Every structure is written in C-alpha cells, then in structure tokens.
Amino acid sequence: MKRKHGLTPLQRIERYRVSRGECWEVTLSPNKVYPLIKINGRHEAVHRVAYESLVGPIPTGMYVLHHCDNPRCHRPEHLYVGTLQDNMRDMHSRGRWVKPKRRAPEKAILALHAKGYSQVEIAAQVNFSQPCVSSVLRAHGVSRGRHTSFGKHKAWITRKKNHVPSSSG
DSSP states (O other): OOOBTTBOHHHHHHHTEEEETTEEEEOSSTTSSSOEEEETTEEEEHHHHHHHHHTOOOOTTOEEEESSOOTTOOOGGGEEEEOHHHHHHHHHHTTOOOOOOOOOOHHHHHHHHHTTOOHHHHHHHHTSOHHHHHHHHHHTTEETTEEOOHHHHHHHHHHHHHOOOOOOO
16 A cells, blocks of 8 residues: 555554554544545545454455444454344444334425415414425425426526617606
C-alpha cells in the first residue's frame, strides 16, 4: 500500500488510537459511525484496514463484524469475518434493528383529494401529517387543488410569451 508521510496505513491508524475500556478507537472521522482512513485516494473503514493488516485478508463478499458492538473499535480480538446474513442476525439479536417507517397510502390520499377533501381532512383520515399529504400530492402533480404537470405549465409559458399587449392610449 502507498505510504503517506512514510507511514503505513496501520501506523497512521495507531497515531490516532484511543483506548476506551477494552476497545481501541480512533479520533478519525468524528462525525461518522465508522471511522475512515484515506488509502490510495479511497476512503476505507478503519476496522477493515486493521483486520487486513493484523489478522489477514478479508474474503470477497465478506464483512468485518464486531464482537464488542462498537463500530469505532478496531481491536483485532473484537473483530471477526462474517456474511451479510450474520451481520443482520447480529443486528437483530443486539436490538439495533429499527423498524422502517410506514409509507403514506398514496392511492387513498389521491382518492380523497379527488373527492374534494382538504389536506387537513385527508391527513386526519389516513393518520399522517398534513405536510406528508402535501408531499404526496406534489409528487403526483397536484398542488393547491390544481394539477401542475410540467406540460401544462410549459404551454402556459408559451402562451404568455406570445401574448402581445394592446397599446394603451
């Protein structure tokens, strides 16, 4: 691997190492869940680089998982290789799985809007917020009771450009 400032990637990681309990963390990428290090112009996850340097190569299609459940940790004893299914199973067993948000019922919103209900009334009936209802209607080209498809808008602009005002006075 290319050396930056004469250091290997592992030596660069060690410069930023901080021990937190049993885990080895780095102060790199403080706003990221998984800290990154730039190697040959690409950002790589620190725990993957540490695993490859200290344990061995990661087989193609495999993931580096954490026994300690700390994504910032790169201590080799806390890392192991697993499949995506292993990672998902681990996520569920440790309670890190978040149920996806429900989607707004677009067909029901459009049907109620076609019947003349206001956005506030639709929101109350489908149990979603009014801004959510508004977002669905805008996505389907309906805004403030008018259809606002691009084709109609373009035709209106063309008519306006060709309009010649009558001379006054």
